[in-house]
Amino acid sequence: MRCRTCGATAVINMRQHKLALCAEHFVAWILHNTTRAIHNYRMIAPGERVLVAVSGGKDSLALWDVLLRLGYHADGLYINLGIDGGRAYSAQSQAKAEAFAARCTAQFPKTRFFVVDLLKQYGESIPQLAARKRRETRPCSLCGLVKRHEMNRMALELGYDVLATGHNLDDEVATLFGNVMRWQTGYLVRQDPVLPADGEGLARKIKPFCRIYERETAAYALLQGIDYIEEECPYAKGATSLQYKETLTQMEHDVPGTKLQFYVKFLQAKAEGLFAATAGLPELQLCTTCGQPTTAEGQCSFCRLWER
Amino acid sequence: MQVTYRGKQFAIEETLTVLQLLKRLKLLPESVLVIRNGQLVTEDHHLLPDDMVKIVSVVSGG
Numbered sequence: 001m002r003c004r005t006c007g008a009t010a011v012i013n014m015r016q017h018k019l020a021l022c023a024e025h026f027v028a029w030i031l032h033n034t035t036r037a038i039h040n041y042r043m044i045a046p047g048e049r050v051l052v053a054v055s056g057g058k059d060s061l062a063l064w065d066v067l068l069r070l071g072y073h074a075d076g077l078y079i080n081l082g083i084d085g086g087r088a089y090s091a092q093s094q095a096k097a098e099a100f101a102a103r104c105t106a107q108f109p110k111t112r113f114f115v116v117d118l119l120k121q122y123g124e125s126i127p128q129l130a131a132r133k134r135r136e137t138r139p140c141s142l143c144g145l146v147k148r149h150e151m152n153r154m155a156l157e158l159g160y161d162v163l164a165t166g167h168n169l170d171d172e173v174a175t176l177f178g179n180v181m182r183w184q185t186g187y188l189v190r191q192d193p194v195l196p197a198d199g200e201g202l203a204r205k206i207k208p209f210c211r212i213y214e215r216e217t218a219a220y221a222l223l224q225g226i227d228y229i230e231e232e233c234p235y236a237k238g239a240t241s242l243q244y245k246e247t248l249t250q251m252e253h254d255v256p257g258t259k260l261q262f263y264v265k266f267l268q269a270k271a272e273g274l275f276a277a278t279a280g281l282p283e284l285q286l287c288t289t290c291g292q293p294t295t296a297e298g299q300c301s302f303c304r305l306w307e308r
Numbered sequence: 309m310q311v312t313y314r315g316k317q318f319a320i321e322e323t324l325t326v327l328q329l330l331k332r333l334k335l336l337p338e339s340v341l342v343i344r345n346g347q348l349v350t351e352d353h354h355l356l357p358d359d360m361v362k363i364v365s366v367v368s369g370g
Contacts, residue, residue, distance in 0.1 A: 001350040001351075001352050001353075010350050011347070011348040011349065011350065012341075012348065012350065013350045013351060013352075015338075020350060023348070057368055058366075058368065059368065170367070170369075171369055174369070213338075214366050214367065214368065215338060215339070215340075215341065215366045217366075218341055218364065218366040219341055219348060219366075222341065222343070222348060222364070223348065230364065230365070232368060232369075236369065239369070241369050242367065242369060245367055245369065246339075246367075249336055249338050249339050249367075250336065252338050253336045253337070253338050
């Protein structure tokens, strides 16, 4: 198979785009498509500072790399969740993130890297917190809540304009599929490449890889020599989102472009008002403990987690 | 060829294309990337007996 741009040997064939590319032109294609998403969805204004949430996995490290190469002021944030799973999972992923941060700093000297260690910060790791809350077997929603809170807190405390996450098209489509299966209109209204800042404690959140397949982010990471953690979180085994991904990938295999169409047409339908009349957004108040916006009276869900 | 997938290593004696290898392992090309002797290759690529092949799952999340 040959690169459509230059005729050299292709390293990737993207059936959904009817496009095969060599390493050089694939990297350029990723940079171009990320730029297009940033501009089309108005993710980052000129001069804005971006905090990239990195997990040590392929998507977030690739995103950090892409943003730096595109000339953005992008710094990294890693949250150590204290997950072991018999293989020091958090320690390994932090090591990958730190090694990549060192590489970024060498190449882009103004780049900074921050680490939040949950155990040091709040006295409990995710497994300990999950055990206390009797959610040992499936702590994912609790973990998601903690990560969202801490990412937002750090972005605001450190004065960043934007918080970027490495969610790719497959992540977005699996979420969309799950929300449609349960007709969770509130979640559907909020699912977007950009969640705006509210000026009262919510940082703007962006997903620059929202239209890039995870096979493409993995290929980018491999081609750029990014050493990422390949192993999954020990708690991810059997997760519903992974089952959705498997189903959707089979559909993609049968009809290339299915995922992209599903997502893009959803965003179009939403922009045309599909959910506007049916799902109002809840009123937000400020948490009495941390000051972050919450739909609950008094304390937010995050702060209630640490009450003993 | 020596094939590595999810930390396991096994040998395949035949010459196959990447797509034939993936079919044999019941893997969809959309869910993996294939690295032959350190280079990313497309599904039509022929894999030879001396090749070192690594199959990388691209699915993440939970």
